[in-house]
Amino acid sequence: MSEQNPYEQLGVTENSSFEEIQAAKKRLFEQHSNDSNVVEQVEIAYDSIIMDRLRLRQEGKIKVPEKIRFPERSVEKAFKVPQIVKEDSAVWLQELIDTPSQADILWPTGIFLTLSAIAVFSQNSAASIVPLLMALGFIANIYFLNRKEGRSGRAFLISFIALFVGIALGTGLANLLFGQGGVTVLGVDQFASAVTLCLFWLVSCFLR
Incomplete structure (x- = not known):
């Protein structure tokens, strides 16, 4: 698996969307949850794809979704508790x-x-x-x-x-x-x- 490029390791293409890449990563995690070596390689491949997407974004070749560029914003939205305003x-x-x-x-x-x-x-x-x-x-x-x-x-x-x-x-x-x-x-x-x-x-x- 390590001889393949990151996209092939995850079973996706360079034209795959971010959601498809995430789904592939999740699927591989579930299939090889007992094999720490494979899980580590999947994580490395995923990180490589994200870095490659960021590089292409800096070169103006693709548009990176907000959740890739600013993942902390998704976390803030998920854990944001609405404030109760009392009169x-x-x-x-x-x-x-x-x-x-x-x-x-x-x-x-x-x-x-x-x-x-x-x-x-x-x-x-x-x-x-x-x-x-x-x-x-x-x-x-x-x-x-x-x-x-x-x-x-x-x-x-x-x-x-x-x-x-x-x-x-x-x-x-x-x-x-x-x-x-x-x-x-x-x-x-x-x-x-x-x-x-x-x-x-x-x-x-x-x-x-």
Whole structure:
């Protein structure tokens, strides 16, 4: 086999395409897989043909396919992994929303539910106890948020916003309901404190 020229060794001609040359090489590899000497000669013949094609290309006699001139490009295309572009909105939302465990929900639920019950059912001393309940809820919310991320400044800011939104929302709803003659059992302060404590519960459980 070694006395033949490279083309004859692979069983191809000088006019064979690159695909035909590759197929011949593969076929010979499979036929003589147990004969290392033949496999080595086939590899040498294949390399000789490739070098001959490159030489002819430099002389302008043939056009060499891109996969021969730049084989690394085929490898790059084969192993190129498409990049997944995430929208900025999804990123910041994932950083803000938390998926709490059952234990993480249990403690805030117990504390804010207790504070809400005290605010609703302590009618005689509601005027004096509501501010205390709100303060306790505010501190508890800071604690639960800070326990997750360890960022006390951020926890304080979120808790303050929740307090402001809860009072405004609760007061507005109470005035709306009382004005229409609906809910008359609770006072405005009691209703607003209950709404705020519910908001504290949501924030402490489901925000980072």
